[in-house]
Amino acid sequence: SNNTEEAGNKATDETATNTPVENEDVNMTIAVNAEIISLDPHDISDTLSGSATSTMYESLYDYKLDMSLEPVLATGYDVSEDGLEYTFYIREGVTFHDGTPLNAEAVKYNFDRVSNKEKNLKRRRNLLHVVSTEVIDEYTLLVKLDAPFAPMLNRIASIKIISPAALEKYGDKGIITNPVGTGPYVFEEWTPGDKMVVRTNENYWREGPKIDTLTFKPVTENGARIAMLQTGDADFIYPMPTEQVKAVEGDKNIEVIEGPSTIARFTFLNMSKEIFSDVRVRQAINYAIDKKAYAKVVKSGYAVPLTSHVPSTITYHVAQPEYEYNLEKAKKLMAEAGYPNGFKTHIWAPNDTENMKGMQFISQQLSKIGIEVEVVPMEEGTLSDSIYKAKTPEESTVNMWYVSWSAFDFDGATAKLFHSANIPPTAPNVSYYMNPKADELIEAGAIEVDPEKRAKIYAELQEIIWNDAPWIFLGSDVLLSAKRSTTEGIFVDPSGGIIATQAATSK
Amino acid sequence: MSEKLLEVKNLRTEFHTDKGKLVAVNDVSFYVGKEEIVGLVGESGSGKSVTSLSVLRLLPEQGNISAGEVLLEGKDLLKMNKKDIRNIRGGDIAMIFQDPMSSLNPVLRVGEQIMECTKLHLKYNNSQARKHAIDMIKRVGIPVPEDVMNRYPHQLSGGMSQRIMIAMAMSCNPKVLIADEPTTALDVTIQAQVMELMLELKEKNKIGILLITHDLGVVAEMCNRVMVMYCGRIVEMADVFSLFKNPLHPYTKGLIASVPKIGKNADVLPYIAGRVPDLSQMPKGCKFAPRCSEAMEKCYKEEPKLTNIDGNRQCRCHLIRERSEINE
Amino acid sequence: MSSPLIQLKDIHKTFLASKTLFGENKYVHALNGVSLEIQSGETLSIVGESGCGKSTMGRILNKLLNPDSGEVWFENNNITNYTPVQMRPIRKKMQMVFQDPYGCLNPRMKIKDIVGEPLLVHTNMSKKERYKTVIELLETVGLNERHAQGYAHEFSGGQRQRIGIARALSVNPRLIIADEPVSALDVSIQAQVINIFKRLQKEFNLTYLFISHDLSVVEVISDRIGVMYLGYLVEITTKEKLYKNPMHPYTQALLSAVPIADPTHRRERIILKGDIPSPIDMPKGCPFSTRCMYAKDECFQTIPKLLEVEPGHKVACHLKSS
Amino acid sequence: MEEVKMQEAKYEDFKIENPMKEFARKFLKKKSAVVSLGFIFFLVILAIFQPAPYDIDETDYDNILSEPNSEHLFGTDEYGRDVLSRIITGTRLSLSVAVTAVTIGAFLGSILGIIAGYYGGLLESLIMRFCDILFSFPGLLLAIGIVAIIGPGLTNVVIAISIYGIPTFTRVIRSSTLSIKELLYIEASRSIGVSDTRLLVKHIFPGTLPALIVTYTMRMGTAIISAASLSFLGFGASPTNPDWGAMLSTGRDYIGVAPHMLLYPGLMIFFTVLAFNLLGDGLRDTLDPKLD
C-alpha cells in the first residue's frame, strides 16, 4: 500500500508542478456586448473595434481619461497662424511589432491611405480637410489643410498608425486579420465573431501592461456576461447592465465602476412636421418629461440629465437652464400652440429592450399632456431605411426618433445633427433643424482656432439650440463597467472605449 | 381415445375495457390428445383466438384468466412462474398464427428468427442452430433453404411465410401445436399445401394439434375431433364424422347448412339470421337463443349446461338436455 | 344473343410496383390482354387467387382505372376515353359493391346519407323524396328505418354489405360489379347476402360481374365463370361445364383444392407445387407453366391464347389448343 | 339433412352510439389531457374577462422591481407595474397571437395539403417542393427572416409564425389525405360518380379532421414558444404590450435583481405550452389519427 501511496503522491506532484507551467501566462478576459467588426483601425466606425485595435495600435495624439489630448506617437506639434499647416514631431525610437521603425514616412503612408478616396475607408471623413502630407525629415511631418479646421488635432487622434511594411505585405484586406502596430499588445489571434487575443508587447516603448495575454470576448446576453464576471471567467465586463448592478452589489469579488460619458440621449422632433413646427410644442414636451424618472427607470439611475445638446464631458459645454418637470407649464404651452387636447404621433427606435424601454417611457410621460405616442420599434436596418429614404423634408415620415449620439469634440457632436445641410438623406439632422443663425455659428466654430473665441461661439450656439428645443433633451449616460476586484488598470473612457494599456491583475 | 396431452378445464378469460369487464371465454374445457387434430370452429369473435392465447398466457395486457386450469401432461401452466412458462412456450407448446406475413419480424432475417428458438430451448450454439434451421426449412418443403435463411420476411410469399412459421414452431419438437387459423389468409391452392404439410407433421412427430378455424371445409378434411364455439362457450363437441353427419346443436346445424356445397346447392341458401352478439350486450339465457329457430321460453331465461351425450359427445342446448335427461 | 352489355377488349394494365428507393422502378403486370363480354341479365363470375387482377378488372370496367391499352365498351359505346363528366350518366347504370364491408362505408356519415348519395349525385330528388327512397331501399335489403340513422361502425359485416348493396341499387343500375362481396363474411351470414343478390337480380333484371376467390360460392350465383391466373383469363365457360369438365390444369387444381365440408368425402387432391409467381417478374411462357404438372417445352416459351375449344368454352392452354 | 329455417333476429341487433359520446368517454380517461383542457379553459376565461387587480399601465416609480408581496403577488416590474396584472391581461394577447397565427397556417396549409394529396402530379410536386424549401430553413430562422422583411411587431409576428406553420399543416394534411384517398369508401363514392369537390369536402376533409385537430393543438404550443423566442431576439412584440414573451424578454435583463420578472412569465408560457401539448397528446390518443 505504501507503493500506491507513493505513486499517488507522485501523480499529484506532477500535476502540481505541471499546473504552474500551464498557468505561467497571466491571462485576462474582457467580456463585451458586441462583436469586433474589423481590426483595420482605418476602416472602423464602432467603438468596440476601436477599443480592440487600440490595444495594438497607437496614434500621434490620443485622449486621456478626461478627454483631453496627450501626445503618444508624436512628441508635439505646431500649427501655422492661418491654421492651414500642422507640423508633427514624431517620437523617435519606436518600432512596429514587425520591427519596422516608426518615422514620418510611415505616418505619411498611413495618412495617405486614409485620405485615399478610392479606398473609401471609414476614417477618411476625419481627414477630409487634408490636402497633402509632406515628409520634412525623418521625424517631422507636415500636414496641409484646405481650410482652417479647429478640431483637427482631435481628428488626427483618430488615425492609428499601421506598419507600412505590413500594409505592403498583407494588403488592404489582409491587414484586417494581421494587425501590426506599435501598441502595448501584439496580435495573437482573432476569430471573427468570437474572441480576439493579444499578447503583451515585450518591446513596448513605454511601460506597458503587466499581464501576458488579454482577450476580448463578445457576450451579447447581459445575464451571461455578468455570470462570467461572477464566476471569474471574465476579469472585466463592459458594459455592465445597469439593471443588474444590485445583483452584484453584495459580491466582494466584483467592483462596479461608474464614469461620465460623451453619450447624449435624446429624441429628435421632426420640425418639418406640422405638430412639431411650433417651438411651444417642443418646449412643452421637454417640460412634460421627468428626466430624473427617465434616469431611474430607463437607465436604472445611471444617467445624468442633459444640460445642453452636448454632454458635460465635451469641451466647450455650457450648462443651460433646466427644462424642469412641470406639467402645468407644458399643458399651458400646448394650449397656446393650439393643442389643448394634444395630438397623435409616433416614436421610432431600434427594437432592443433598452430602446424600447426608452420609447415606452416617453410615450407614458407624454400621454399626461394628451400626446398619444405610438411606440414603433424597428429592426435597425429598417429604421435607417425609413429615415434616410426621404429625399426632402416633405417626404419624411419620421416624427420622433429616440436615439443617442456620441462624439469626441463639440463639432462632432453638433454639425451633423443641427446644420441645415445635414438633413436626411445627407446626415442625421432628423429634426430637420434649419436655423441660419445656428448654421453660421456651427461653421464659424469649426474654423476658429482660438479656443476662447470658439468657446464664445459655442456658448451662443448652445443657447440657441437649447431654446429652440429641436430635441427632447433626456440625459447623458453614466458608463458602467465592472471588474473582478483583482483587476487593475483597465478603464472605460467617456466615449465608451476600453483602455487596457496598463492592465494588471493580482489573481 | 388417446392420452390427454393438453387439457383445459373450465377456462374463463376476461377483458378489462373501457366498456367494463367482458367475458370473452367462459367455462371452456377440452383436451388435445397425442397424434390428434382437434378443431375449434366458430364465427368471428366467438373467442377462438382468446382461448388459444390463454393456454400460453399470451393475452394482451387488458386480458386476464380468472378461472380454470391449463394442464400440460398434468402440470398447470396457469400456476407456473414466468420463467417456467417461457420454457413451455415454443418448447413443449408451439403456436402459429393466422397472418403469417405479419407474424414474422420484418427487420430480422428468417434464419435468425428460426435459430432463436433452438438456441433458447435446446441451447444450441450458432452452427448447430443453423444446421437445424436449414433442416427444418427443408422439411417444410422449401427447396433452397440456405437462400431462404438469409431472406427477410417481406421477400417471402404468404405460403412460404406460413411454412417458415411452421418450421419455426416445429423446430423444438413441441408436443402440442396450436394453430390459429393457419390457412385463412392463404389462397386455396396454397392452403391445400399447408394442410398437407400439417397432416404429415402430425403423423411423423406424433404431436397433438389444436386447429382453430372458421372454415368447416378445413375441419372436415383435417380434424379428428371438433369443438364448436359460440360467444365464448363451447356449444358442441364431437368427432368429426358424427358432427357433420348428425349435428345436435341448432347453431352447428345452421353453420353446416349454410356452407355452399358445389353441386348440391339449393336455389336459396340456408343461413343463420342475426349476428353474434357483442360481448358487452350478451343476452341472458342461452346465448344463441335470439338467433335460434327452435328457441323455447326457457332458452331466454336459463343458460343450458354442457351435457355429455353418448359418452364422447357434448352439447350445450336445452333441447338436447331434455332429450338426454329423458334418455337417462 | 343480343349485343353484350359490357365488353373488355384486350385490356393491359400495369402498376408502378412502388417507387423503390434504390434501383430502378419495377412494374406489376396486373392485367395482360384480358377480353371478355357480359350479356345483359347474366351473371359472370371471375375467380382466381389473390393478386391475379380480379379487382383491377372490376375497376377498369367501372373506369375507376384507365387501362394501359385495350378498350372498354358499354352498351355499344366505347367508353375507354370518356372524361369523368361523360362517365357520370354511365356510372348511374353500373354500380359497385366492394369486398371490405368495413372500409367501403364512410365512418363519418349516417347510413341514410351513404345510401342516398348516388341519388343526390344523379337525380334531382328533394330531400324528402330521397329519404323515402332510402328507406325503401333499406327495406329491400332487409333493414329498416331505424338503421338509417346509424353510423357504419354500429353494424355487423353482413348488415354493412347489405347497406352497400342498397347504395348500389339506389339509382336502378343495369350492371353491378361486386368485388368479393362475401369474402369477409362469416359463413352463416355469407349465405344471407348471396340470397339477396340472387333475389335482386330477378326483381330488378340486373347484370352481375361477380368477383370471388371461392369456387363454392360462385357456383350458387353464376351463369358463366371465368378463371384468372396472374393477370390472364385462362378459362371461361358456363358454370355447368366448368365444374363438370374443367379444362385448364389450373382450374382443375383449384377445384380439387377447395375443402369440402364433408369428412366422408376426403379424397386425393392435386397439390400444386410452389407459389404463384410475382406479377412483377412474369414467367416467359404460359403464366401457369411454373406450377403446371403437364408443362411442355412450348409452355415455357410461348403464351397460349384464349381459344374456344368447345362451343362456349374458352381455354388458354397449349395442351388443349393443339 | 334438415333445413334450417330462416328467421330475423329477435333481439336488438343494433345500437346507436353517438360518436361524440364515445369520444368524450375515451377522452375523459386521459387525466392529463382533461386537466390541460381545464387549464386552457381557465386561460380563456382570463383572456375574456381579464380580472387584473391593477391597471397594467399604471406606473409607480417609487415601487419598481419590488419582490412578490401581499400587494403585488408576482411583484412589480421596472416601471413599478403589477406583474400579475400584466400576465393576466397578457393572456388575451399571447393566446390570440398563437390562435390567429396557427389558424391562418392551418387554413392555408390544409388547403395546400388537401390539394396536393388529392390531385397529385405536378401540382403536388410544386406544393411539396415549396414546403421542402420552407422546411429547409429552420422554423424560427424563417420567422426571423420574415420579420426582418416586414418588420417587427405583433401583426408581423403573427404573419411570420403562420407562414412557417404552413408546411407542417400541408404535410400532415397531405399524408392524411393520401391515406384516406386510398380508402375503399372513397373509391366507392367515386364509383358512384361523386364529383371531386363533393368528395373533397364531404368525404376527405372530415377524414383529415382528427389529424388537423391534433396538429392544431400541438402547433399552439410551438406558436407560443416561437412568439416568445422572437421577442427574445428582439423581433417580437413591443414591450408596451403585456405579451408574455415580451415580458420574459425584458425580464431577463433583471435576472439577478428581480428574478420574479423572468420566472412568472416563463412559468406562464411553460404551463400554457405544456397544457396544449398534453391536450394534443390526449386528443391524438383518442382520435388516433396517423401522423408522420
Add this chain to the structure above:
Amino acid sequence: MKQYVLKRLLNIIPIMIVVSIIIFMFIHLIPGDPARIIAGQKATLEEIEIMREQLGLNDPYIVQYKNFMLGILTGDWGNSLKTGLPVWEVIIPRMKPTLILAIFSIVWSVIAGISIGVISAINRGKLIDYIVMVGASSGISLPLFWLGLMLMQIFSVKLGWFPTTGIDSLSSYVLPSITLGAGITAMIARYTRSSMIEILKENYIRTSRAKGLSEFIVINKHALRNSLVDVITIVGLQFGFLLAGSVLVETVFAIPGLGRLLIDSILFRDYTVVQTVLLIFTFQFIIINLIVDVLYGVANPKIRYQ
C-alpha cells in the same frame, strides 16, 4: 443504392438554384441599406454612395444575381460586407462550434430520448410512464433561452460546475447541448413511445413471445429494432429544430456559431454572409435528409431489397 444516392445528389443542383434565387430575393426584399449600415451612423452621403458603388448595390438585381451566381461558380463567394473578410474566412471558424453543439445535442437526445420512450412504452399507463411523459412534454414546452439562462444560473453561477459561456473546452458545450437537446429528447421520447406501443401490438411481437423469448429480448431485439426504423426519420426532422434552436442557444451561451452569425448578419445586412449561410443551411438540410433516407433504407430491409 449507389445509383440512388447519385440521383439524389444530382437532384440537389436544381433545388439549390431555386433556393439561391429565393434567398437572393429574400435578401433584397429586406429593407435596409447595407451601405449605410456599414458606413455607420456618422457617415456622409458621399461615403455611402461610394460604398454602394463598390458593393455593386447600384446594379440591377439581375446583374447582382448574375454576379452572385458567377462568383459561386468560380469559387469567389465575395467578401463579408461587415468585416471585409472573404466570406469563407468568416464562416468556416463559425461552423465548428455549431457542428459540435449539434452533434453533442443530437447524440445525447437520441440516447436519452429512445431510452425514455422505451421505458415509458413498456410501462404504459403506469405511474412511471406518466411522470416520464409529462417530463418529456415539459421538455418541448420550455422556451429554450429561458432554460439556458436558468441552467447557467444554477450550474455555472451557483454551483460552478461548467463554464458560463464560450467554447474553450468541451465542458463548455455541456450546458448548451443540454439546453438544445431537451426539446429534441422530448420529441424523440414521445415518438419512440408511440411507435413502441404500436409495435408491441404487432403480431410478430406475439410470435416472439410465443417462442418463449424473455421480455428483455422481445423489447430490445424485436420491438426496438423495428421502432428505430421509424425513429430515424423523426431524428432527421429534428435537425431543422436543431439549427433554429442553435440561434437561441448560441446567443445565450455566447457561442460563436453559424446561427448567431446568421442573425447578426441579417441585422447588419451583410448580404454576402447571409446568402452563403442560408445556402449552407439548405445544403446541409438536403444532405441530412439524404442521409436519413439512406439510413432508413439500410435499417429497413423492406426498402433495402426492393
